[in-house]
Structure formats: C-alpha cells, structure tokens
C-alpha cells in the first residue's frame with residue numbers, strides 16, 4: 001500500500017485540536033450573547049460543510065460528464081483499477097467537467113458517496129495518442145485522496161480551521177498531497193513525469209519539460225522567500241514535489257528544501273531515472 005506522509009497524522013492531530021478548541025470558544029461566545037458573524041459562521045460549521053458538500057456533489061451529478069464503461073471508458077477503467085489497487089470497497093464516481101483552460105482535478109464526497117472530478121483540460125492529456133500514463137497518475141492521486149480518508153465529512157469538519165491557520169493549515173494540506181502523490185506513484189509510476197510536466201507547463205508542452213532538470217533545481221533554489229512560498233502553498237512546490245517523486249527513499253520535504261546526498265553536485269547527464277526511461281531530454285516531439 002502507498003505510504004502516508006509521515007507528517008500527515010501529527011499535523012492532523014494538531015489541526016483537529018485547534019479546530020475543536022476554536023469551536024468550543026465560538027459556542028461559549030454564542031452562549032454569552034456574542035452574535036458576531038464569524039462566531040455564528042463557525043458555530044454553524046457542521047451545517048455549512050454538509051451543505052457545501054451536498055451542493056458540490058449535486059453540481060457534478062447535473063453538469064459533469066460521468067465516466068462509465070461507455071463514456072470515457074479509459075478514465076472509468078483507471079478509476080476502477082486504482083480503487084481496486086488501494087483496497088477500496090466501492091469504486092468512486094468520476095466526472096469530467098469543463099476546465100476552461102484550467103489544469104485541475106479534485107476528490108470529494110457527500111454522505112457515503114465519494115467522487116473524483118477531472119477538469120477537461122487535464123483529462124485531455126489521456127488517450128492512446130497522448131500521455132495515458134500521466135492521466136493514470138492523476139487519477140491514482142485523486143482516488144488516493146479518497147482511499148486515505150481525506151474526503152470524509154468528519155475529517156473535513158475537524159480541519160475547518162485550516163483556512164485560518166497560516167503555515168500550519170497549508171502544511172497539513174501539503175502532507176496530504178504527498179500522500180496522494182504516493183498513491184498516484186503506486187498506481188502508475190511511469191506517469192509521474194508527464195503529470196508533473198503538465199502541472200508545470202500545460203497540456204501541450206508537458207512532454208517538453210525535463211523532469212530531472214526541473215527536479216534538480218529543488219536543492220539549488222534557496223532562500224527565505226523560497227521557504228515562504230512553499231510554506232504558504234497548499235501543494236508542495238513543483239520542484240520539491242518532483243524531487244520527492246524521484247527520490248522514493250524518503251518522504252517529501254514539508255518545510256526544508258531537499259538536499260543532495262552529501263551536498264554533491266548533480267552528476268553529469270543527470271541522475272539515473274527511477275522510471276527505467278531516459279529523462280525527457282532530448283524532448284519527444286509533440287503530437
């Protein structure tokens with residue numbers, strides 16, 4: 001089974017404790033007659049979250065193109081395969097929605113139902129003529145969020161304070177993203193460079209992104225502001241994320257940039273790729 005990032009559970013415990021604490025304070029303020037809008041909103045968090053999740057799921061059910069054995073069957077098969085690989089009892093629903101140029105995908109749920117949504121501009125990277133491995137990695141990543149419990153109502157309620165917890169909140173989300181990347185890697189490791197290339201340069205130039213060359217910049221780019229950009233980000237910064245997908249011997253870096261073993265310089269011709277392939281250099285032609 002894919003590894004859960006080592007910082008995920010400790011960070012989750014911290015965030016849940018802070019959220020429960022804040023919730024109790026909100027209830028206390030309400031009881032003493034404070035009807036500030038933030039206090040009201042926070043006290044209503046269980047209801048607001050339930051409502052938001054219901055609306056989100058319904059939007060996919062009425063507007064999304066639902067993957068099935070006859071509609072985007074490759075995508076449907078990937079979702080089913082990933083669910084089986086992660087030992088899930090039920091295959092989540094999966095939808096393609098209009099991306100309008102945005103490269104995005106997410107997983108969520110409502111009640112006992114779980115689903116994956118892939119924006120059309122990201123889904124386009126799949127298909128036999130393009131990068132089916134990259135799409136398989138993405139779908140593995142999203143189904144992984146479900147398998148790892150990130151989409152549960154109670155989990156999300158316990159993390160309600162995340163948007164109000166700079167650095168602590170985003171760090172928990174980053175740990176979850178590394179966990180999901182481990183699932184994507186487990187499902188289709190050969191898709192990691194294509195998936196990261198798509199996130200870096202889009203669906204047309206993904207094959208031109210030198211995965212190793214970009215990952216090598218993770219230890220090279222230094223400084224306070226680099227630290228800050230990562231610390232505030234919901235996803236690990238791309239260079240670090242690529243580094244973690246290449247170096248499978250340790251968990252992805254949450255706070256401090258990755259370091260080369262013994263501070264050594266990058267070997268001439270790059271690192272041996274863990275994918276059994278020559279890194280994307282020279283670039284493959286774009287079809």
Ligand SMILES: [Zn+2]
Pocket residue numbers: 141145177180
């Ligand atoms: Zn994710």
